[in-house]
Amino acid sequence: MTFDFPQQTTTTNKRPVEPALSADRPACAEASEDRRNEAERSEAEAHRYPSEKYSPLFISLLLITGFLFTACNSDTSESQGRFEGEGITIEDAWARPAGEGRISAAYFLITNFEDEPDTLISVQSDAARMVEIHESYQQEEDMMGMREVPELEIPANSTVRLEQGGLHVMLIQLEQALTEGGEIELVLEFANGGEKTVNIPVQK
């Protein structure tokens, strides 16, 4: 199964930087605005996918090198439980620390290597009494909202990011405190891919 780096995802993390001054500003403040725009561009650059920054030839070389490296180190890949090269993979997972009975959030990347879309139907965990997929979004100027996402589609040959300020898994009413360095187990159920169990670290 081949996989091209995704050109787009459903992430909503990147949003425009609010002007630091909402009132009318003097013309000489343009330099400050330029600096903000530059910072925003740098921020955006940092979140761009490799396919947007590098030539196809460079990416191909990287993929081939990565494939050869993976093939020669299959034990490592298996022990990490990811990058099977087909089906659904979960990467870069982490959860935020929080006290017992409180609320935390978990983040990760879901990659669908298949040629058919899949759907994340549910997430379960013994770490919390309620586990739901939610999405933070900009409701209107300077107002942020949060809504439940009953099901999350993972398009074919694509990665969907659950990350700060966008999609995330809500862990509501934690059964015990999540402390940095700890770990929790999540069970993700996909319509086609079945269940995926991942152990994710708790970190700040």
Next chain:
Amino acid sequence: MKYRFLSPFLLILAASVIIQSCGPETLDDYSNEHFELVDQNGETVVFPDDFEGAPVVMGFIYTNCPDICSFITANVKKVYEEADYPDNTHYVLVTFDPERDTPGVLKEYADAFGMDGEPFRFLTGDPETVDALMNRVSVRTQESFSRETEEGERLYFLNHSDKILLIDSESRLIFDYGGSMTPVNIIVEDLEKL
């Protein structure tokens, strides 16, 4: 002939006017306000009186919000970590959900972020005072949805303003940021100007 001596003076005057107009402008002035709040240790804090004399980085949160509000909280901590003179500044997070965010809850929340201690203050208060403060600083909230817990309690979530303010040592609002959106280095650079 006498105008020759006047030219340098006019140049200096023009330069000072330009420099002054390029400096941070005041968006609001809180110096006449008086909000009696309480911090995560149960100690009374009066805003802005108790913060006068040093700049304030102030974010607005509620602890049942693990995503955006955690982002805002972490950003305030990053400003402290990246500032050149962090000890000359107050770092404050104020809840807009005082019914649930008691001092004890805020203390636990602060501890989860490694922020339970100087120079960080997490503030709550009686609902009327907190509402008045939120109105004054233009922080808006509205309930988005709720869940019923196994114990039959209603667990609600809020849509809310996403805001970090930079207030100068004379309690004047100088910068108003999207709390989760603004790169921390911009806030740090602006803080250095105060």
